[in-house]
Amino acid sequence: MNLAAVKQIGPGQRRARSLAVIALLLVLLAASVVLATGMGAVAVPPWQTLLILLNRIPGLHFDVPGQYEIIIWAVRLPRVVCALLVGFALGISGAAMQGFFRNPMASPDIVGVSAGASMGSVLAITLGWTLFSPWLLPASAFLGALLATFVTYALATQRGRTETATLLLAGIAVSSFFSSAISLIYHFIDDGVLRQIVYWLMGNLSGKRWEHVTVLFPVVMAGSVGLWAFSRDLNVMLLSEDEASSLGVNVERTKRWLILFVSLVTGAAVSISGMIGFVGLIVPHILRQLVGPDHRWLLPASGLGGALLLVLADLAARTLFAPIELRPGIVTALIGVPFFLYLLAKRRELVRWN
Amino acid sequence: MNRTPLRPAVLFVVVSLLASLACGATGLAFPRTVVDGLGNEVHLETPPRRIFSTGLAMDNMVLTLVDPARVVGVTRFATDPAMGSYVADQVAPHMILVDALSPEYIVAADPDLVLVAVWNDPDSVEQVRRLGYPVYTFTDFNTVEDGLNNLLRLGELTGEEEAAAALVAEFRTRAGRISDLIADRPRPTVLYYNSWGSTVGSGTVLDDVIRYAGGINVVSAMGIEGWPQIDYELILHTNPEVIITDSGEAFVEQLKGDPLLASVAAVQSGKVYHIDHTDALDHRIILAIEQLAEVLHAEVFAGAAQ
Numbered sequence: 001m002n003l004a005a006v007k008q009i010g011p012g013q014r015r016a017r018s019l020a021v022i023a024l025l026l027v028l029l030a031a032s033v034v035l036a037t038g039m040g041a042v043a044v045p046p047w048q049t050l051l052i053l054l055n056r057i058p059g060l061h062f063d064v065p066g067q068y069e070i071i072i073w074a075v076r077l078p079r080v081v082c083a084l085l086v087g088f089a090l091g092i093s094g095a096a097m098q099g100f101f102r103n104p105m106a107s108p109d110i111v112g113v114s115a116g117a118s119m120g121s122v123l124a125i126t127l128g129w130t131l132f133s134p135w136l137l138p139a140s141a142f143l144g145a146l147l148a149t150f151v152t153y154a155l156a157t158q159r160g161r162t163e164t165a166t167l168l169l170a171g172i173a174v175s176s177f178f179s180s181a182i183s184l185i186y187h188f189i190d191d192g193v194l195r196q197i198v199y200w201l202m203g204n205l206s207g208k209r210w211e212h213v214t215v216l217f218p219v220v221m222a223g224s225v226g227l228w229a230f231s232r233d234l235n236v237m238l239l240s241e242d243e244a245s246s247l248g249v250n251v252e253r254t255k256r257w258l259i260l261f262v263s264l265v266t267g268a269a270v271s272i273s274g275m276i277g278f279v280g281l282i283v284p285h286i287l288r289q290l291v292g293p294d295h296r297w298l299l300p301a302s303g304l305g306g307a308l309l310l311v312l313a314d315l316a317a318r319t320l321f322a323p324i325e326l327r328p329g330i331v332t333a334l335i336g337v338p339f340f341l342y343l344l345a346k347r348r349e350l351v352r353w354n
Numbered sequence: 355m356n357r358t359p360l361r362p363a364v365l366f367v368v369v370s371l372l373a374s375l376a377c378g379a380t381g382l383a384f385p386r387t388v389v390d391g392l393g394n395e396v397h398l399e400t401p402p403r404r405i406f407s408t409g410l411a412m413d414n415m416v417l418t419l420v421d422p423a424r425v426v427g428v429t430r431f432a433t434d435p436a437m438g439s440y441v442a443d444q445v446a447p448h449m450i451l452v453d454a455l456s457p458e459y460i461v462a463a464d465p466d467l468v469l470v471a472v473w474n475d476p477d478s479v480e481q482v483r484r485l486g487y488p489v490y491t492f493t494d495f496n497t498v499e500d501g502l503n504n505l506l507r508l509g510e511l512t513g514e515e516e517a518a519a520a521l522v523a524e525f526r527t528r529a530g531r532i533s534d535l536i537a538d539r540p541r542p543t544v545l546y547y548n549s550w551g552s553t554v555g556s557g558t559v560l561d562d563v564i565r566y567a568g569g570i571n572v573v574s575a576m577g578i579e580g581w582p583q584i585d586y587e588l589i590l591h592t593n594p595e596v597i598i599t600d601s602g603e604a605f606v607e608q609l610k611g612d613p614l615l616a617s618v619a620a621v622q623s624g625k626v627y628h629i630d631h632t633d634a635l636d637h638r639i640i641l642a643i644e645q646l647a648e649v650l651h652a653e654v655f656a657g658a659a660q
Contacts, residue, residue: 042462067461074485075457195473207457207478323430324453 018297021290025304029084032308036080036315037072041322044068053077074209082208082272083314083328084307085216087279088224089269091306093262094280095287095299096227099234100258103168107281108266111171112148115178117263117270120144122182122197124271126189138215142267148174149259203274203329205314212272223265224303230254230261231295238293276329279306282340289343309336388511391472391493398488401513402467408455409471410438411495411635415505416469417441418521418636419514425449426463438633457481467511471495498562501636525637529566532647535654536568542650544569545594545620547584547609549601555579559639560632567646569596586614593618596625596650600632625649 124140156167413432509518555578
């Protein structure tokens, strides 16, 4: 692979195709949001759902039963929007990490970011910070994510150079360390708090309110825009760090910014939903097939793909065995993994790198 | 056997309910404000008539204390005696069955009192609270007294304090009877062990059960608290005279036949027992206490039954 090839994927067919894929994802996402808002434990007729949503447009007013309005507007829609934002965050940070580490195995789960964010969140819950401000949980998760990523990165960096294999190995070690630290906390806390934490760690979107959306939306958007701003640098870094440097990319600086943004986005997502695996790993691989390795397209497409997967997974989790509610993480893994393996079997070169 | 069934308690509830309905006295001291274990105030203008319970412990209590017509939702576990429900016959078709606290179902049932336990998902609890439903959180389930206290609190919330007090009084009478019968008896050492490899130390309902039944819990005697997992070394070291479990008769046989435990006093004398009702979290824990007392002090109970 040479530089000419990277340049080729800018304009032309690839661009038209990427645009089409992103447009399709947007349409599917909009449809899945409507579907997920309309369906749930309590049956609300579709036209009522529509009227309730239209009621939010200033100047319009339709009469709908108050109970339906509460269920759709206060209970279901914020949950669906949270699923969308968390999925977007996991998808885009997964894509960025795979590019940044130049490794198809990289995902927030694997390099320690998720475990660090969990550690931060568990501390915040254990120490009761969540009672003071809704921002303290994501802030603590972000700091945990940043700490974990920083430790991983520092361990693997010598004389200004970061060895990717060492970095992954360090990430797995740091992950294990934080997971064990969480388990250690289990032994010293109240039964009630323990159950809350276990409940939260298993990944869960129940009870999400507009407040959570208010916290999640600006952080995920800011972090995503930040990641996207580095998409050209990510493209060049795919070649090799030496070539990237010779092309004028300040590799170490870029890595530091990418770590910061990935921690921000993942920390926000984990603090709201707990651990939801596989989205960050699988979605970027599927979309790399569709839009190619250019991060300018791959990052937003992976975000949208992650959002679509999680909105649908949460819908399935809520409705498949109602009133029993599954963990959305179970569904993302049960649906996502077979689909991923199907693609892998169909195209052995699925992990088509650049 | 000197055991009174729980029926009189149920009868008492029904009678007192009818009596209170008859003279319209249920609302005697309403409006009232009750403070829950988290310090949240629950204000009730009238006795709640649409109660939603989101945990089996509360299902068991609420369906014992109040007319099922006043309950709009319980957990699906309440329908199944095998899951630890004592009130399966009180679950009525009009009730919504949930797996756990789920805001959508709460809104659909439009309750005037929601009972939650401290381990319910905090986000869901907060959402229900913000939607304006009165939420009462039960926080303590760690001792027999916690269970009795929860029952009294629920009585206060529902306006059924007399029925709750009667159930607690019945517990104390029956526990007192055991205490009298075994007053002069030596206290055997007891160890609880289940198929998860866990035991119980101090600060647990089962530690209380062993004490009420006239035994000494060797684990809490060592200063161990809570529900730790232990290995066989601790069983050999403490060498209890009796081992109890709630993991079933097959597990009892497994322990008795385990060559590693062959030297333990309880195994040598065959005093390994399965005890029922160990997961009762209210006045019904007396059933476990009575069952255990009868195996720990079989002689006096055999005499008392004649």
